[in-house]
Amino acid sequence: MADRAVTLADVARRAGTSTAVVSYVINDGPRPVAAETRERVLAAAAELGYRPNRVARALRSRTTGVVGLVLADASNPYFAALARCIEQALDEHGKLTLIGNAGYAAERQRNLVERFLAAQVDGLVIVSADGGTDVAAGAEAAGVPAVYVHNQPTRAHAPVVAADNRTAVHEAVAHLRWHGHERIAFLAGPHDIGPVGLRRQNWHTAVADAELLRCDYSRAAAATSAERRITDGAMPRALITATDEQAIGILAGARTRGLSVPDHLALISLDGTPDSAYTAPALTVTRQPLQAMAEHAVDQLLGTTTPPSVPDAALVIRHSCGCRPTTDCTTNSRHSPE
Amino acid sequence: MADRAVTLADVARRAGTSTAVVSYVINDGPRPVAAETRERVLAAAAELGYRPNRVARALRSRTTGVVGLVLADASNPYFAALARCIEQALDEHGKLTLIGNAGYAAERQRNLVERFLAAQVDGLVIVSADGGTDVAAGAEAAGVPAVYVHNQPTRAHAPVVAADNRTAVHEAVAHLRWHGHERIAFLAGPHDIGPVGLRRQNWHTAVADAELLRCDYSRAAAATSAERRITDGAMPRALITATDEQAIGILAGARTRGLSVPDHLALISLDGTPDSAYTAPALTVTRQPLQAMAEHAVDQLLGTTTPPSVPDAALVIRHSCGCRPTTDCTTNSRHSPE
DNA sequence: CTGAAAGCGCTTACAG
DNA sequence: CTGAAAGCGCTTACAG
Structure with a gap:
């Protein structure tokens, strides 16, 4: 096939001009080119099927x-x-x-x-x-x-x-309290580091004396842990999990042991991935503003604009907390029964 | 910070040798270098914290x-x-x-x-x-x-x-038949193209006269479609979905309408993503051999070895088909009650 | 076994 | 507005 790729020099030769000029028209700068010359270059590039070599460009321009x-x-x-x-x-x-x-x-x-x-x-x-x-x-x-x-x-x-989880975690706690739970446990990861550690802290400031559980972040680990606790009669009645993966594992473990969510276990998770809307029951979550986080990070990295700050995570009420599909709980985001 | 990156020429200068030799030791070839020279080069590279520039290398070596x-x-x-x-x-x-x-x-x-x-x-x-x-x-x-x-x-x-789905789809059909279903519907995508078209064909050769359903591939579309069919009394009793996303949507729609899976709807899905193990009920699936597909594709692309052929998709029996957690159905993969 | 030098395909001062 | 030429950091024939 392609014996040799078409280069900028080939285009210059065909257009009867210099490589500098070809570069200027391809990149639309940094220096002006006469309209007629530009046409000739564009035509030559099209005829030859020229495709700029980004690695040559990168070597020279250092980007x-x-x-x-x-x-x-x-x-x-x-x-x-x-x-x-x-x-x-x-x-x-x-x-x-x-x-x-x-x-x-x-x-x-x-x-x-x-x-x-x-x-x-x-x-x-x-x-x-x-x-x-x-x-x-x-x-x-x-x-x-x-x-x-x-x-x-x-x-x-x-x-x-990263998003600020403070408000959202406090809202999650308040929502479970509104459902009548006094002791609200928290399922963290194996260690108190990173965002999960922060989420745990936010929970802790809202809940003085409740239980702290730990397990690995995988669904499998959370499922096994839930099964064991249920068998031991050691599963709390209300639980906030640090991640959706853990919540999904808890749901699976509860199902295996015949424990009803939300009747015997009220659950709120703190990621809010798309998956969380399709579990059974659908998970009430604190949703991380992933797109805003991504845009903010990229803006910051590329330094193009002073990025707006990332919005807080938001509470999304579904059914694992105890709100019923028939009850319109979405209007209860202030946590007051009326 | 880094005023200018350390280049191969810098290393050569420090090692008191040529850039050619530095290149040979960095790349371990293509020509031999005296052990003593190699040591000097390696030492110089380490002292300077030399990191090869892959884009320069790429421009020259065309890879x-x-x-x-x-x-x-x-x-x-x-x-x-x-x-x-x-x-x-x-x-x-x-x-x-x-x-x-x-x-x-x-x-x-x-x-x-x-x-x-x-x-x-x-x-x-x-x-x-x-x-x-x-x-x-x-x-x-x-x-x-x-x-x-x-x-x-x-x-x-x-x-x-791509994996061959023929055997697996036939096994899925046979398994649903073993559960007593005679009419086994199929949920395809909007069009009969690509792998889903193939999966549909495999189903069709096994099931002469059953119903063909269609909907978009999203969970939301499948959920909506399921709700509508259930309301209309038009939901089949046994269904094979082309993808897990659709199966998860169907599960959600059935839940919303209070239709029990597998009691009133037996379901098998044809992707077998990790997600499928954590739905309620857990999905019986045909599992695509993703890792083998990936390795095969990469071997083929890079042309290093004649790649072994991709294994067929395999039936993984869980509970959406009607097998019970209490019944050991995993031994029933031959589909004969005994 | 080693060195001097060409060249990969671009961009960009420098002259005009 | 345009051209001739240097140079980005490597690899690799070519000599020795």
Whole structure:
């Protein structure tokens, strides 16, 4: 097939002009070109089927138009939805997205960042899981801007973009109280770090003495944990889970043990992924503003505008809290029965 | 910060040798270097914190080490799981993944391919939705290999990697028959194209006269459609859905209308994403071998090995078909009561 | 085993 | 408004 790609020099030759001029018309600048010359160049480019070589351009101009996105696991629905929003935001800025899954392994995350830097990315968006190291530091040292989204390692220097969960968590607690629950437990992750730690703190300020549960973030772990607690008679009556994955696991465990949600367990989750609307019962959640987070992060990274601040997470009332499909609970977002 | 990045020339200068030799030790070839010289170079590189510039390397060597992945929508769990597997397979071959969501729009898909080609990708993996154009043709014309995964436009020239659903669909039909169902309906997409068309055909050869339903692929569309049918008394008693998203929507619609699955509707779905294990009831599915598909596609693209063929989809029996948690149905995969 | 040098395909000062 | 030429940071024939 393609013996040799058509180059800018080929276009120049055909248009009877210099490569400089061809470059100016292809890039629409930085210097003006006579209308007639421009026509000739455009015609020559079209006839030859010219496609600019971005890597040559990148080498010369020191900007690749590519941003690296490092992720824990793109098959986790929360990260998947976030990644989708980030890719879209980057696309709107004309950037291409290099993606890599670090899979909860700090070493792989470092490796990915190293390879992205070698690929000369213009920036780095890092959606890491708990407990990573400050990989953004290496990027900054190389003069490449970086931004954390959702999670940030302790003592990181790069900015973080995350929603404020304070109001939403307090609303979730208030809503469960309105349903008559006094003791509202919280299911956190294995450690008190990252956004989940923050969510837990927000819960704790609202609920002085209730129980703190822990388990891994997977659906399977949450299901097993729920089954065990139910068997032991140790399942609380009202629970807030840090993530949708955990809530979905709890739902599965409750079903296996024949425990009714919301009759015997009222549940609110704190992610609000699309999945949460299709569970049985549908999950009442605090919805993270993923798109706003993505746009904010990209704006911050690319420094084009002073980004507006990310909105708080919002309470979305469905049925796992005890509100019935027949009762119109959506009007109860102020938590007052009337 | 980084005034200027450390280059290979800097390393050569410090090691007191030529850039050629530095290149040879960094790349471990293609020509031999004396052990002592190699040590000096390695030491110099380490002291200077040298990081090879992949774009310069790419310009000269005409290979970027980057593969483009074009996707319909990475937030759809089926595509998300597949994308994750593809990224992993590429990573195992030392390739970086440039990702783009075409969002079911043929024009956007073309645009993405064009930009990936301009970025000089070494190959293209295309996971398109129904009805796309043959974007791989443009890649081949540019001398860039391409492979379709899951779906392929009609009259495409590039290879497709997809699982054979024949056996699995026949097993699904047989399993529902074993449950006593004679008329087994099928929920397809809006059109009879792509993998869903194939799945429908497989169903049709097994079921002569049963009903064919259609709706969009979204959960919401399937839910609405189910609600309407239930209200109209037009919901079949046994149904195979082309995708998990549709099955999850059907489950939601049935719940809203108080129709019990599997008591009044036996359901089997044909994707088998991780989500399908956590619905209520858990979905009996035909599971697509996503990892094998991804590895096969990447092997084919990179041409390193003659790839083994992709295994067939396999029936995974859970509860939406009518098998009970208490009954051990997993031993019934031969569909004979004994 | 090593070095000097050309060249990948662009962009961009520098002259005119 | 346009052209000739340098140079981005590598790899790789070509000599030795």
